[in-house]
Amino acid sequence: AKTHYHDFVVQATPVKRLCKTHNAITVNGQFPGPTLEVNNGDTLVVNVVNRARYNVTIHWHGIRQMRTGWADGPEFVTQCPIRPGGSYTYRFTIEGQEGTLWWHAHSSWLRATVYGALIIRPREGSSYPFTKPKRQTPILLGEWWDANPVDVVREAMRTGAAPNISDAYTINGQPGDLYNCSSKDTVIVPVDSGETNLLRVINSALNQELFFTVAKHKLTVVAADASYMKPFTTSVIMLGPGQTTDVLITADQSPARYYIAARAYASAQGAPFDNTTTTAILEYKSAPCPAKGPSLPPVQPSLPAYNDTATASAFTTSLRSPSKAEVPIDIDENLFITVGLGLNPCPPKSRSRNCQGPNGTRFTASMNNVSFVLPSNYSLLQSHQQGIPGVFTTDFPAAPPVKFDYTGNVSRSLWTPVRGTRLYKLKYGSKVQIVLQGTSIFTAENHPIHLHGYDFYIIAEGFGNFDPKKDTSKFNLIDPPMRNTASVPVRGWAVIRFVADNPGVWLMHCHLDVHITWGLAMAFLVENGFGELQSISPPPADLPVC
Numbered sequence: 001a002k003t004h005y006h007d008f009v010v011q012a013t014p015v016k017r018l019c020k021t022h023n024a025i026t027v028n029g030q031f032p033g034p035t036l037e038v039n040n041g042d043t044l045v046v047n048v049v050n051r052a053r054y055n056v057t058i059h060w061h062g063i064r065q066m067r068t069g070w071a072d073g074p075e076f077v078t079q080c081p082i083r084p085g086g087s088y089t090y091r092f093t094i095e096g097q098e099g100t101l102w103w104h105a106h107s108s109w110l111r112a113t114v115y116g117a118l119i120i121r122p123r124e125g126s127s128y129p130f131t132k133p134k135r136q137t138p139i140l141l142g143e144w145w146d147a148n149p150v151d152v153v154r155e156a157m158r159t160g161a162a163p164n165i166s167d168a169y170t171i172n173g174q175p176g177d178l179y180n181c182s183s184k185d186t187v188i189v190p191v192d193s194g195e196t197n198l199l200r201v202i203n204s205a206l207n208q209e210l211f212f213t214v215a216k217h218k219l220t221v222v223a224a225d226a227s228y229m230k231p232f233t234t235s236v237i238m239l240g241p242g243q244t245t246d247v248l249i250t251a252d253q254s255p256a257r258y259y260i261a262a263r264a265y266a267s268a269q270g271a272p273f274d275n276t277t278t279t280a281i282l283e284y285k286s287a288p289c290p291a292k293g294p295s296l297p298p299v300q301p302s303l304p305a306y307n308d309t310a311t312a313s314a315f316t317t318s319l320r321s322p323s324k325a326e327v328p329i330d331i332d333e334n335l336f337i338t339v340g341l342g343l344n345p346c347p348p349k350s351r352s353r354n355c356q357g358p359n360g361t362r363f364t365a366s367m368n369n370v371s372f373v374l375p376s377n378y379s380l381l382q383s384h385q386q387g388i389p390g391v392f393t394t395d396f397p398a399a400p401p402v403k404f405d406y407t408g409n410v411s412r413s414l415w416t417p418v419r420g421t422r423l424y425k426l427k428y429g430s431k432v433q434i435v436l437q438g439t440s441i442f443t444a445e446n447h448p449i450h451l452h453g454y455d456f457y458i459i460a461e462g463f464g465n466f467d468p469k470k471d472t473s474k475f476n477l478i479d480p481p482m483r484n485t486a487s488v489p490v491r492g493w494a495v496i497r498f499v500a501d502n503p504g505v506w507l508m509h510c511h512l513d514v515h516i517t518w519g520l521a522m523a524f525l526v527e528n529g530f531g532e533l534q535s536i537s538p539p540p541a542d543l544p545v546c
């Protein structure tokens with residue numbers, strides 16, 4: 001196994017999109033940021049230097065960070081932020097994961113421009129469980145704001161209203177030819193007739209689930225969230241923010257140019273079609289050259305409608321582990337966690353300025369009616385390891401305070417969560433099941449729920465209210481998919497299982513940034529077991545403190 005060293009300089013860089021240039025925060029001046037490529041078993045050492053005027057941290061999304069929780073990255077959870085002028089070296093080993101992950105800033109909304117692909121090839125000396133493709137192409141789906149994304153979220157927090165939606169969706173940082181001033185920079189993916197390409201598709205958008213397709217071509221799904229899947233063929237895939245899907249595509253159509261396209265799914269923002277489709281082009285190298293002959297428009301894709309829940313769930317429920325999975329049985333901790341929005345009444349004096357949400361309220365969000373608040377004086381992990389009191393409590397509830405119809409319109413009294421930094425304590429090695437139940441408070445939507453420090457099995461998902469009497473019969477304990485982010489279906493639920501074998505403090509949150517901003521998060525405190533192999537390593541000497 002190798003050790004890979006990288007320097008990440010976080011800095012302001014002029015970036016031109018949609019006819020305008022503004023200073024975006026980037027890594028090494030690149031947007032999207034550098035692609036990291038490693039083999040399973042390798043170690044990554046990334047020295048992050050902050051030359052920007054914002055606090056920053058980097059999260060290695062989906063990396064298990066076994067006993068190296070200090071390198072996980074969410075600010076005020078596993079570390080205090082790297083201040084302007086400061087630096088921090090993340091050091092961790094990839095243990096057992098293969099496929100596609102990514103890295104992103106985990107501080108305010110900086111991840112809008114601070115993100116990149118993290119490719120994990122098979123362990124040295126071993127091979128892919130499918131025919132090795134000729135080419136591999138990372139496809140990062142993203143969102144672009146004409147404004148500074150940090151200002152966008154600050155303004156939303158100041159007013160209590162929903163933040164401005166993005167001005168474009170992007171593929172590898174480019175909006176594509178449906179947007180103004182973007183046509184000549186549309187990303188081209190070249191192919192030779194007959195060859196197979198592995199597209200490593202990553203949804204790095206902030207606030208949007210996306211459908212993804214390539215006109216006229218079949219996609220063979222082989223992995224998701226750096227776990228292999230039983231291969232199956234589809235024409236469209238759906239990814240929530242945070243999720244990745246590896247697909248094989250064979251250039252078996254007549255030589256031409258074909259649209260690669262992504263479009264918003266279950267848009268709660270009601271954005272019009274043209275603003276929610278981003279394009280790139282799959283170009284056969286033998287296709288007639290557009291510069292010479294008459295310009296050939298790319299072949300049009302066929303994308304599901306933005307509210308096509310049936311197609312989304314047909315995709316997520318097709319994912320399977322390639323062989324019999326080791327699903328935890330004999331559960332020690334059985335949690336039921338609601339995920340959804342809420343509205344907070346305004347403090348009387350601030351009514352006009354701070355309460356521009358619906359009917360003079362402020363938006364909020366919660367899990368089991370607790371709206372998560374980050375500490376500011378210590379990270380949760382530091383406070384736990386060093387026994388610093390008063391930073392958090394461990395009374396996150398195992399079930400919601402009241403039961404109601406989560407899919408329907410409920411009484412306004414249930415719309416107001418309480419704020420708190422409440423963790424749920426897990427014994428080392430405990431077997432955990434969580435029913436994630438979406439609520440339809442204010443709005444019903446799909447929530448991509450991400451757990452740090454773990455992969456989990458998604459043993460079932462469905463619509464309506466989860467019913468422990470009926471729905472347990474739907475549990476797949478044979479070959480469920482293993483992921484790090486579960487799409488909880490709109491007006492529905494998902495059930496996940498994992499073994500708490502990684503000590504530390506691990507955030508679980510909705511990966512729609514607007515929702516985590518409003519408090520749709522909680523954290524697990526996983527205790528050390530016995531001895532070094534069951535305990536978190538000591539903090540690195542350069543760990544930023546607050």
Ligand code: C2O
Nearest residue numbers: 059061074242450
């Ligand atoms: Cu990809 Cu907590 O994040």
